[in-house]
Amino acid sequence: MRQQTFDETNEKTNNENNNLFFSKNKAILIVLVLFLAIFVKTIYLKDSIIPTATDLGHHMYWAKLISTTGQLPNYQERDIIENNGHYQISAPRKIDDFIIGEHLIFAAINLVSGLDFISAFPSLVLFLAHIFSLLTIFILTIRLFKNFENDIGDYSPILALLFVGPVFAISGSQAKFVSGGVVGNILGNLLIPLFAYFLTRALMEKKSLFMALAAFTALGLAYIHHLSAFILIFIFLFAVIIFLFSNIKRFFSFVQDWLKIILSWPVVLALIFATVMFLVYLPTYLNTTAIDTAVGHPEKPTRTGLSLPQIKYAAGETRLALALAAVIFLIFSQKIKNYPGALISGWFLAIFIMTYKPQLLFIDIPSNRIVNYLSFPTAILSALSASWFIHKIKNSDLGPAITTSAIGLLLIAVIAGGFYDNSQSLKTTTKMGPALETFAAARYLSDKTSSSDIVLKDHNYVLADAWIKLFFMRDYNFPFSRGLLKRYEDKFSKREMCTLWMISAPNLPSGEKCYADLGVNFVMINPRYDAGQFAKSKKFDAVYANDNVGIFYRNKKQ
Amino acid sequence: MSHKKIIAAIIIFLIISFGYLSFVCQKKLASAHWWSLSFVNPTGENINFAIDNRGSKKDFHWEVLSGQEMLGKGDIVVEKNSVWQSQLQIKISQEKKALVRVSSKDEKKEIYKNF
Numbered sequence: 001m002r003q004q005t006f007d008e009t010n011e012k013t014n015n016e017n018n019n020l021f022f023s024k025n026k027a028i029l030i031v032l033v034l035f036l037a038i039f040v041k042t043i044y045l046k047d048s049i050i051p052t053a054t055d056l057g058h059h060m061y062w063a064k065l066i067s068t069t070g071q072l073p074n075y076q077e078r079d080i081i082e083n084n085g086h087y088q089i090s091a092p093r094k095i096d097d098f099i100i101g102e103h104l105i106f107a108a109i110n111l112v113s114g115l116d117f118i119s120a121f122p123s124l125v126l127f128l129a130h131i132f133s134l135l136t137i138f139i140l141t142i143r144l145f146k147n148f149e150n151d152i153g154d155y156s157p158i159l160a161l162l163f164v165g166p167v168f169a170i171s172g173s174q175a176k177f178v179s180g181g182v183v184g185n186i187l188g189n190l191l192i193p194l195f196a197y198f199l200t201r202a203l204m205e206k207k208s209l210f211m212a213l214a215a216f217t218a219l220g221l222a223y224i225h226h227l228s229a230f231i232l233i234f235i236f237l238f239a240v241i242i243f244l245f246s247n248i249k250r251f252f253s254f255v256q257d258w259l260k261i262i263l264s265w266p267v268v269l270a271l272i273f274a275t276v277m278f279l280v281y282l283p284t285y286l287n288t289t290a291i292d293t294a295v296g297h298p299e300k301p302t303r304t305g306l307s308l309p310q311i312k313y314a315a316g317e318t319r320l321a322l323a324l325a326a327v328i329f330l331i332f333s334q335k336i337k338n339y340p341g342a343l344i345s346g347w348f349l350a351i352f353i354m355t356y357k358p359q360l361l362f363i364d365i366p367s368n369r370i371v372n373y374l375s376f377p378t379a380i381l382s383a384l385s386a387s388w389f390i391h392k393i394k395n396s397d398l399g400p401a402i403t404t405s406a407i408g409l410l411l412i413a414v415i416a417g418g419f420y421d422n423s424q425s426l427k428t429t430t431k432m433g434p435a436l437e438t439f440a441a442a443r444y445l446s447d448k449t450s451s452s453d454i455v456l457k458d459h460n461y462v463l464a465d466a467w468i469k470l471f472f473m474r475d476y477n478f479p480f481s482r483g484l485l486k487r488y489e490d491k492f493s494k495r496e497m498c499t500l501w502m503i504s505a506p507n508l509p510s511g512e513k514c515y516a517d518l519g520v521n522f523v524m525i526n527p528r529y530d531a532g533q534f535a536k537s538k539k540f541d542a543v544y545a546n547d548n549v550g551i552f553y554r555n556k557k558q
Numbered sequence: 559m560s561h562k563k564i565i566a567a568i569i570i571f572l573i574i575s576f577g578y579l580s581f582v583c584q585k586k587l588a589s590a591h592w593w594s595l596s597f598v599n600p601t602g603e604n605i606n607f608a609i610d611n612r613g614s615k616k617d618f619h620w621e622v623l624s625g626q627e628m629l630g631k632g633d634i635v636v637e638k639n640s641v642w643q644s645q646l647q648i649k650i651s652q653e654k655k656a657l658v659r660v661s662s663k664d665e666k667k668e669i670y671k672n673f
Contacts, residue, residue: 437592
């Protein structure tokens, strides 16, 4: 038998000590899972790759503004207001919802490549960020559980990748958010696990460089998505509280360890950089008004928390059950005292409580937005549960047939729900043809109008209407828009009614007054739904018609 | 197996996926099945109109009416991805409605101006 050389033995030992070395079978499994994840998401995205999403249209306006002006934008918009019974267009007002980090990357790609915003590239950028977030979950899981029993440390990363990649691949914060253009959430879903990864390595390996990277990642998140940054604060607080509570006797010694890591040049430099950034350009949402809207006692029904069935539906029933079992396992095995245990439990519990009982934490944010953040910690914890189960079953006295069946049943229970969810999402397809007609109509109108013309469009029945503003680039709120009809009935937030009256009832006194006061002279609507009320009046000329968009001009001759 | 091979596999999958999605997007942007009718000057008194054809139908029939009176009509061929503009020299009487009606097989569109 050939003896291994010293070099070969050395290489084998090095590989085994390397966390990113996998046996051939495991590597094939990882590649297969990733292939499946990318494949399912690609099949879904092929039917929604043409830009139509409202959120993405809003974000691309700002990205195009940066690209065309070469300057950071002033996030503001003009609105319709009422002043002593007279309607007028306001001066530009600040918008708190947008942050520079959501738009710079798209502007940069447009500037460098010349790619048009109305193309696949925005969705592909989000898709890439999403795939990176899955890979981050994978390497985070490796680091979190590498000191657990052999089987758990080996299986849990691959299972986490399986439970977050091809399973539940589309719904929630996955491919649907990519096609929906929920930029901040997608980037937040990348940076939250990345922060957790750097923090884990900083604390477990006592390396201040990783702590600096964690601080830098958190800073980046503050400039990219306010909701994700807000949630990160709670994740961090919950993790710290759980850790300190579990290690109360060694509280001071841990604090000393942390201070040693924090009071180091890399971290101090990162904090100085963060301070300078805040002084130069403070994120627009950091003001009392914006903070007041997110913090407080929730009153709207959409903000008072989701029921357990709703949370089960969002997170996946079996995944959620396994995740809760994992938290119990961490508590009873005392592993919650360790950094990984405290971090992943804190991450899960923070979001679970924010979703289920937000009033306990004075959270006043739509609960269905927060529940989207549950999928990643649930996937990691359910992978831990499943790995622990596999480890126990394999080391038991049950025969191979029962062992294999038990493991198979467990995996089927998780995967079946996820693939069923995928199949439901794949059934719904977006018709992209009408979007092209919207773009053509917008191009026509932008060519034929001047800065003195005021345009109104409809959001309810004109597809891809949020992208019309990219053809005008006059204001974020131009053209003005008749919003979702139910929003005009919202008793919690009073809205101007002109945009509703001018399309729904243009011939009634209320609509006519709005036209007279505001000077709106062009209206874009879907003729299948809204042409009738304009056709009845001699005050409107029908100047453009395609299958899905009609443009009316309010002539001054009548 | 080294992680480099896994990374290489991911890169290959992403290149294929992105390439496919870009191709699908370009194809859908280029393939359309609609046509539009519009006034060349939407705000003035000129009633010249344009047909922008993005579909496979090429044959169009147009008519211009003022009230019940036929002011002009014709048959034209507009190739796919091209725009045809009328060159009418028609004056519309006041307090009449100028209607432009264009049809192609079973599809019909109308635009009008109130004078």
